[in-house]
Amino acid sequence: MFAYIVRRLLYAIPILIGVNLLTFMLFFVVNSPDDMAVSQLGEKYVTPQAIAAWKEKNGYDKPLFINGAAEGAGAITETIFFTKSLKLFAFDFGRSESGRDITTDVSTRMWPSLAVALPTFIVGIWVNICVALLVVMFHATRLDRWAVFLFVSLMSISYLFYIIGGQFLVAKTWKLVPISGFQAEGQAWKFLILPVLVGVVAGIGSGARWYRTLFLEEANQDYVRTARAKGASEISILFRHILPNALIPILTGVVVLIPSLFMGSLLIESFFGIPGLGSYMLDAIKSQDFAIVRSMVFIGSILYILGLILTDISYTWADPRVRLS
Amino acid sequence: MKPLLLWSDALVFLLVIALVLFFYQLRRDPLTRERWAQVFSSRLGMVTFTVILTYVGIALLDSLHFRKALDAPVAAADQQSVTAEVFYDNQVTSVLDIMLGGMGERFERTYSAPFALQSFEKQNMKNAQGRAIRDFPPLEHAGQHLTDPQDKWPDVLAKTLVSLLWGLLICAVWIAPQWLWLRRSPHPWYASWCAQAVVICLGVWMVSISRYYHILGTDQGGTDVLYQSLKGVRTGVLLGTLATLIMLPIAVTLGVMAGYFKGWVDDLVQYLYTTLSSIPGILLIAASVLLFQVYIDLNPDFFSIGMEKADARFLALCFILGVTSWSSLCRLIRAETLKISQLGYVQAAHAFGVSHARILGRHILPNVVHIILITFVLDFSALVLAEAVLSYIGVGIDPSMGSWGNMINGARSELSRQPPVWWTLSGAFFFMFALVLAANLFSDLVRDAFDPRSVSRRSQA
Numbered sequence: 103m104f105a106y107i108v109r110r111l112l113y114a115i116p117i118l119i120g121v122n123l124l125t126f127m128l129f130f131v132v133n134s135p136d137d138m139a140v141s142q143l144g145e146k147y148v149t150p151q152a153i154a155a156w157k158e159k160n161g162y163d164k165p166l167f168i169n170g171a172a173e174g175a176g177a178i179t180e181t182i183f184f185t186k187s188l189k190l191f192a193f194d195f196g197r198s199e200s201g202r203d204i205t206t207d208v209s210t211r212m213w214p215s216l217a218v219a220l221p222t223f224i225v226g227i228w229v230n231i232c233v234a235l236l237v238v239m240f241h242a243t244r245l246d247r248w249a250v251f252l253f254v255s256l257m258s259i260s261y262l263f264y265i266i267g268g269q270f271l272v273a274k275t276w277k278l279v280p281i282s283g284f285q286a287e288g289q290a291w292k293f294l295i296l297p298v299l300v301g302v303v304a305g306i307g308s309g310a311r312w313y314r315t316l317f318l319e320e321a322n323q324d325y326v327r328t329a330r331a332k333g334a335s336e337i338s339i340l341f342r343h344i345l346p347n348a349l350i351p352i353l354t355g356v357v358v359l360i361p362s363l364f365m366g367s368l369l370i371e372s373f374f375g376i377p378g379l380g381s382y383m384l385d386a387i388k389s390q391d392f393a394i395v396r397s398m399v400f401i402g403s404i405l406y407i408l409g410l411i412l413t414d415i416s417y418t419w420a421d422p423r424v425r426l427s
Numbered sequence: 428m429k430p431l432l433l434w435s436d437a438l439v440f441l442l443v444i445a446l447v448l449f450f451y452q453l454r455r456d457p458l459t460r461e462r463w464a465q466v467f468s469s470r471l472g473m474v475t476f477t478v479i480l481t482y483v484g485i486a487l488l489d490s491l492h493f494r495k496a497l498d499a500p501v502a503a504a505d506q507q508s509v510t511a512e513v514f515y516d517n518q519v520t521s522v523l524d525i526m527l528g529g530m531g532e533r534f535e536r537t538y539s540a541p542f543a544l545q546s547f548e549k550q551n552m553k554n555a556q557g558r559a560i561r562d563f564p565p566l567e568h569a570g571q572h573l574t575d576p577q578d579k580w581p582d583v584l585a586k587t588l589v590s591l592l593w594g595l596l597i598c599a600v601w602i603a604p605q606w607l608w609l610r611r612s613p614h615p616w617y618a619s620w621c622a623q624a625v626v627i628c629l630g631v632w633m634v635s636i637s638r639y640y641h642i643l644g645t646d647q648g649g650t651d652v653l654y655q656s657l658k659g660v661r662t663g664v665l666l667g668t669l670a671t672l673i674m675l676p677i678a679v680t681l682g683v684m685a686g687y688f689k690g691w692v693d694d695l696v697q698y699l700y701t702t703l704s705s706i707p708g709i710l711l712i713a714a715s716v717l718l719f720q721v722y723i724d725l726n727p728d729f730f731s732i733g734m735e736k737a738d739a740r741f742l743a744l745c746f747i748l749g750v751t752s753w754s755s756l757c758r759l760i761r762a763e764t765l766k767i768s769q770l771g772y773v774q775a776a777h778a779f780g781v782s783h784a785r786i787l788g789r790h791i792l793p794n795v796v797h798i799i800l801i802t803f804v805l806d807f808s809a810l811v812l813a814e815a816v817l818s819y820i821g822v823g824i825d826p827s828m829g830s831w832g833n834m835i836n837g838a839r840s841e842l843s844r845q846p847p848v849w850w851t852l853s854g855a856f857f858f859m860f861a862l863v864l865a866a867n868l869f870s871d872l873v874r875d876a877f878d879p880r881s882v883s884r885r886s887q888a
Contacts, residue, residue, distance in 0.1 A: 116698065117701055117702050117705060119696065120699075120702035121702055121705060121706055123705070124557075124703075125706075126714065126716055129714070129718070136723060137721055138724075140725065158480075159584060168811070172452070213549065214547060251605050252869055254864065254867045254871065255860075255864055257863075257867060258808065258812075258813050258860055258863040258864040258867050259856075259860060259863075260815045260816070260835070260856075260859060260863075262815055262816065262819060262835050262839070263852070263856055266835075266839060266842060266852065269842075269843075270842045271841075272846070274842070274843060275873075281843070314589075339499070362707075365707065368709060368820065369819070371680065384820060386818075387455065387713045387714075387717065387820060387822065390717055390721075392714075392717075395710060395713070395714050398710055399706055399707065399711070399714070400709070400712050402705075402706065402707035402710060403705040403706055403707075406704075406705040406707075407705055
């Protein structure tokens, strides 16, 4: 088990290097530092001196891969690739284009993101499984068919409409909670309840439909027929036989998402004014702050790979037949 | 009038030709025919397919672009210029614009509610006595034919009835040949005819009423909301198909090669898609679009008119969405190819010394077509939805090109006005919902028919 995890972690290194190279290509080769200087400075102030000054100030005045002018190890270290990209591996994210320290920003903004994403995640799974079980109980009836139609309709509504509609109904018309904002202590729940609600409702369509398919797949298995033949009640078949067996495919889809919860949700956070990582990314994209986008891409990939490893570990826990080797 | 072929237009028509050929080829295979017959044996399949075809039709009509010739300036006419040079409008028109009867050319000043005769906001103006007052100004293009504002709803009703009659007449002409041709068909064509009738009546009603009223009101800039929603159709449909089309060759080639050749090819492909899928998709897309935007901004000389610039950005978005989203399909195809290449007939082909290329083309590819097809229809609705989110983030379609995402983005704070401005959002909502719902339901049917797993499940039941 331990050896397996170590091997998986080592396997992650080439992937992260690949991610790094890809982002580096995107940010520095396709779009040279000169182009960045022009777009950051604005068309008006573009003089060769201004570009050179901007590049020096932000540390882009070096060659991309190999510095022929520097001596010894400097040929590798005194390059943009080393200072801007490889340092990410040491979790040294550097400063954003506007001069803020990215590491501090990320560590403070992580918690509001988690405060929204974690309840949404847990409540969402719980609600989806409940709804799906309820529908499976009425399998092959008219109710089941209409429920599936309802799920598909819910899936077909853009996430934006859930947010806009939720804010309009709950916050504006009924005035139950504030429309947006965030507070770290005290009445934080007041600000969290609507984003969580919107997140859960928006996920019901696709989530419940997916769980329904998983449950039905199990319901067609032989052991279910045997249990029914032996006179087990429908309720006990559902909870004692189908639910535990459907856990394995559920885990595949769910566990991989857990680490990414730190990243928060781009849309929810920006609409509800929650100062998390999601709105951080959105602001970075809107202000074209590539330093932040680069760091977030790196963090996101690490979390995803972590999720994959967690998925494998959770298999051994859910299914005794699986052995990691 | 000068026809204008945008790059995306050319691609769309190529796509249509390719799809028609593809389905014509597929028709020869009896198993495929049987599966399609299963899709169309349900009423739901007929109705959703009709809805999707309607959207595609609107998109195609909106892809026939041209630039109107401008009236020669009077001054030039005086000078009797020898070269009768014609200047063309920078605004691009499409066949759809003409069919809508100038719906997009009736601008108001600002917001107005659906079927309203007056503007939504008060304005300073002068009354009959020449005194300055503050009131709702009348609209320029709504209810001009009415003498008394009280007559509005009876007038709307009368016009609705007239247009319904016309609509039914057109329906009769349109559906009768189909009935003659298909009445003995085992498929529930009548469901499709009902849907067609509804679409035709609705279309006729929209065009005829919109000459007198703004059916869905106007937005902040005074543009007709219904017109904007209709213009969004092309963007949504094209994005959904073009992005998938760009993704397909990458995913299929890599997936089939990884599953067939195994060894280092497999390792490399697996490494590629794990790397790509570990990057948060939205960040990758946003970064790529931003970089492309910088490129466009730095090279303004490539594009002669604004529309071409917007079109380039649109194509870039399709390209980026395609290139960043191939990993899941690639994974599926790799797994399926691994499975197929173990089967007896592939082994036999090997034993007979059939070349790799021939085995891939004759034995493997035809057997993964169903995965491609299912992905194509499933991804379509996801892409339409993604467009709205991307536009909200600011990395979507160029604002000068109509799209539902841009409409939502521009109207997102309108519900918090007092009273709320609900019609822009409703317009985008309705048009998007209808397309995505139809596509989702249709894709369910296609998956049920083509997925071997669901086929075996059904035979068990």
